[in-house]
Amino acid sequence: MALLDLKDVNAAYGRIQILHDVSLHVNEKEVVAVIGPNGAGKSTTFKIIMGFINYLGGEIEFDSQNIVGFRPDQILGRGLGYVPQGRIVFNQMTVKENLEMGAYIERDQKKIDESMDYVFTLFPRLGERQKQLGGTMSGGEQQMLAMGRALMTRPKMIMLDEPSLGLSPRFVTEVFEKIVSLAKEGLTIMLVEQNAARALEISDRGYVLELGRNRYQGGGHELLNNQEVKMMYLGGG
């Protein structure tokens, strides 16, 4: 059964329409990659789901409920976590505070502590550096922190926007390893990636967008080996 379901979604930044009738769905416990060349509307898809930008039409359902018009905190409350692009953490706050902010909607201190332990077991490095300011961490650590923060509410599903953007190769590998291990624990994951090859490799399924439209879809490995998809990145495909 589809946990997240988008049907014919249209969206715009101000006056520019970015998405044209985009449809996609994510089943429970699935890893789905959304890929495509620059300007394909991948990140926009996430932002429309979270309610950040102008919604023009179409249906967005999460957990069998229409979430169009919900505020981000309400969507989060339904169990959909989101890690925005650019590994933005709260620079002037410690790792621990960053994680606490992730659990802002949770008021039960015991549950927060449990989530915190859970995140620390997932990302031991965060546990070691609880007191460090977010802004002083390395890029890879910040990405871990951003992911950990999104996991604090113990969501059913998380959306990762370009988790490997701007990271050095060593950290890229580490980030993808973490994603795989999260998936193994049964978390539903949707990710947008520039690094299409890496993303498709770990995904059950993938969607390819181009200029705000659905272009291809299929199994992760199927798309990975599709020459047309590869060529699309450099035109003429």
Added chain:
Amino acid sequence: MKKSFVLILGFALALTAAPFVEKSHAMDKVSLGIAISQTGRYAEPAGRMVNSYKLYVDQVNAGKGWNGKKIDFILLDDKSDKQTSIKLYEKLITQDKVNLTIGPYSSGITDAVANVLERYKYPTMAPGASSGIIWKKGRKYLFNIIAIAQDYQKGAIHIARDIGVKKIAIVGEDSLFPRQSAEGAVEWAKKLGLEVVLNENYPRKQTDFTALLQKIKARRAEALISNSYFADAAAQIRQLRELNINLKIFAGTVGPGLPKFAKQLGDTAEYVLGFSQWEPKPAILKRPGMKEFIAAYKKRYGVNPNYHAGQSYASLQIFGDAVAKAGSADRDKVWKALRTMKTTTVIGPWKVDDTNLNQHEGLTFQILNGERKIVWPKKISEVPYKLPMPNWKERGKN
């Protein structure tokens, strides 16, 4: 829609014509105009003056009027602003065509509007102005009533000399009236052989004087001559106490004369010297009509009149006498009458010299047990002054 927009614009522009409608006054009345601060920073003292004006006008209108004519009292608000005040006197003179005018409140504004009054030859009483400089510009139509600012600290400095003070500090707000008062204080100090160790001004909105007072202490001044209004005088005496600076004399000008000074400051206000043009004490001052005026004022407004109220009432009494003597409200005749006549008001005798200055003698009082007691000049003093001020520590705790 466009039509209505144009209509609204048209209406708004038509409104702009309103200032151009001239009024004319009935001939059977004497119109008396004033623009005074009902809002803005001078609203409070000016308000007491307005009280007196209304009282006087109602009294006269209930009686025989001026030469049988009722008074038409036109009251405008100058927002404590010079530009507005000038405009308003021009309005009173050329648009409302009043017969006589009374001056506004504060020396600065009076100095500004005096030019217009002079040009239009309007004999004007100036109960709201005390800076001597206003009368040093050869003006013929503005009449002084009260003691000039230069003499506000005369009593305090005499007392200082009498109790053996050698060094005094003079501070004051940086505006026309306090500076005139300071100028007088410096002159009196020179005459009486006191050394002025500090003479400084501070801006109008100043509330924190700790550094200034500490500076006074560092200069070893024994007395502080403060040419101040209410807020700054109150702040200074409070902060003297806070800093435990023990001076022999603290002499304010306008501030201590207000009833709220003693009321709000409690025993901090004790022993403070202040200056007053007049006090509602008929038993001591013995001016004619004083008792009746005080009673009527108190009945109508619930409080005793202070000197602002007294001097403004007096100014209308003088006008009344002048109109009676001139036989009409004709400005030229009234002016001639004012220049030559001699009369007595609730605040004392009135007769001007060539420069239109009246020799009114003010008085210096001291706050004792929360009451203002006249202590100088000696001939009208109620009680002997109690000075030097006792140390702060020796005072009873609040």
Added chain:
Amino acid sequence: MQEKAEIRSKYWLALFLVAAYTVPFGIGIYTDNVFFDLQWLADLTTVILNGIMQGGVYAMFAVGLTLIFGVMRIINVAHGELVMLGAYLTWMFFFYVGIDPLLALFLTLPIAFVIGVLIQKLLLNAVVGGPELTPLLITFGLGLTIIHIVEAIFTTDYRTIPYAPDALQISESINIGRSKIISFVMASFISISVFFFLKIHRIGKAIRATAQNADVAMVCGINIFHIYMITSGLAAALAVAGGALVSIQFGFNPETGVLYTLQAFAIIVLGGRGHYIGALIGGVMLAVIESLISFMIPNGTAMVEIASYGMMVFVLLIRPRGLMGPKEN
């Protein structure tokens, strides 16, 4: 190159501050206002201590301004008017009901909080994130309105609340007013409480998070409009508390607010816009400079205002982020 400019601006600011502190001494020596004896040193100490006490109160309401700026990038030019309003509220409770000015805080602070929330809800929420000048004009108009409403009710009379009038003797010749010390202690207490609220409390942390990045805060499930209102309420409460503490020391009338706005703004520019500790340090530094100028320069009291304005303009020019403010991009 950017790093170099950064370091250069730091040196300029340091130089400026050193000059700000030493010039009064220089002029003082030149004009014979400095005497090298113990008595004078005691006087100087008193003046500086007074400045610090004063600065504590300034800092408290400046912190309110910096909070609003940090969270919403709005400069609330009606902040000083809220200080003035606080003084009047305290005065009313004191004179009409007879409540001790400090106890009255328990009543005035909730009122202030509600006022802050209402201002935010009715006027500012709609313009957060829009053109920067709109909120400036709106709060400016609001300030004007508050001044004249208060004036219509209370007139322009100066009012004071006599409170703890005596001096606390620290040594033979160093005395400080009790009301000043009480104010300073209260201001410190409130500032530190707010600091810990921001540091420890869940909502306090959310306020900091929103200030750092509103978008991510939203992603974390923080309703930022809710946070805006709480911030505004908190800032108004700090302003009103400042008013209460000012009212037991000084006279006030409806116009005094403007001065406090400029002072608070000078403080947050110096300390670093949006920076909490910066505002506290800035407040004390500014007040001390003001005291020194007033104490040592002939007619210095008149020049005190120049200190605030000059400080503000200079710091904006040489180092817009002030002492500890975050870097602007």
Added chain:
Amino acid sequence: MADAEIALDIQNLKKYFGGIKAVDGCTFQVPKGQISGLIGPNGSGKTTTFNLLTGVLAADSGEVLYNGENIVGLRPYEIFNRGISRTFQITRIYREMTVFENMLSASSMKVPLREARARAEQLMEFVTLTKLRGEYGGNLSYGQQKLLEFARALMTDPDLILLDEPAAGVNRTLLNNLLDHIHHLQEEQGKTVLIVEHDMNVIMNHCEKVFVLDYGVKIAEGLPEDIQTNEEVIEAYFGHK
């Protein structure tokens, strides 16, 4: 090809934002009288490079030679006055000024008003905005704004035109029109054009030479066809396993 004259010689250009190396020693030469493309994945430093070339950002180090003169450190208007004009990724038309005023604003004050007006009319005609000349820039559709920005950049008849994503948000017909005009400028008047674009079709079909940036460094340059098959480029774009 190799001996084509050089319009813009970029040498070792660097720009760091704090710890982020946005442009990290970028070196390439834009050939004169040709249309070149500048491509790269997200965050590779294309727009930053544009901003460095036009003086909007100050470079940390490096040189940009234009007609033999180093233009690094000049203010943007000085660079513009030397004949380098540009458009922006997210349009920066003047929203509360009319289309006509937008056009006039870019004309040199030395050109008589009459001439400036005539040129503005001509360019508006060309980008089909004449009907909208009295409309506020902010009221135009995004595509129209793009066209306006393009036309505005041509007001002073610049020699070098930098276009930042001209295709984004513009409909196909208009886009083709625009590209035709760019070709026309290049062919007839010998203008140099440098395009940053996401739409690979535009780059592949219209550029004679392509530069590829990744992590703020030029990783490849050459003919479009060569670039398409360059392994390093594919990896930069598509990622590696």
Added chain:
Amino acid sequence: MGQNEHLRNFGMLAVLIIILCVLPSNINLYQRSVILFTMMYVILSLSWNIISGYTGYVSFGHVMFYGIGAYATGILVVDYGWHWIATLGVGVFVSFVVSLCIGFPVLRLKGPYFAIAMLGAAEGTRVVATVWESLTHGGEGIGLPNVENSFETYFAMLVVMLATIIVSYWVGHSRFGIRLNAIREDEIAAESLGINTTFYKLSAFALSAIFPAAAGGIQAYKILYIDPETEFFILVTIYMKLFAMFGGKGTVIGPILGTFILYIVQEITWVKFPTAHLIAFGVFIVLVARFMPRGLMGYAIDKGWARKGMVH
């Protein structure tokens, strides 16, 4: 088509001039004063409009130039015995120099920081006028010799107003004005498209500084008494700003319209409701900023009753 429009506008201006020239001898002193001060505020709001309306740098301290003008006249007439007309030139010159000195650093600040730095600069100038006693007579103020001056000042103000209107009209219908607008709309784009923003901002600032100086000088001679509190009164800046914003900043007719309506409305209302009108002004600023940021003219333009833009 542009020609006809200019002709029509100048025709309207000519009619206004004729009315304003004939009027003073037929009305009384007070009415002359009301018109004089209305004209003064037209000058002030139009000047404010040049820097703040066209260029978008909202000044909260423009009263400083007005004060400088007033003081130049006061000092030169009283202490140096100059003819008052000559002093206006000095006021304008000093204002011009001061505007360059202050403008160069302060115009580097953006938005609210510029606004507040200007507020600080104006208050600072007021303090200087208070403290520099040897030049300005300090807080005691300067009293000028008493003369009848209502006609002279009226016509002087008229001339300065005409100059301001003509310059504003030129700014509002030239490429110079367009460039200022471009800076308001997007400074980075403007700079990238060949506009030397420093030069244009500074020019606009200087232009907006010289007319208030002349108006301040004339006003000082009209009032015959100046002191720092009045001449650097913050309310003057508020009026400039409000009148221009209400009429529609960034247009020529807007500030004129705004001044005529609001100044005279307040002239009528404050007599009856002394405090209420200031409360109303505060509310008014809030409402205009919130709901009608482009003023009456902006409203008219949106409704299609006036053309968009300044050059057609």
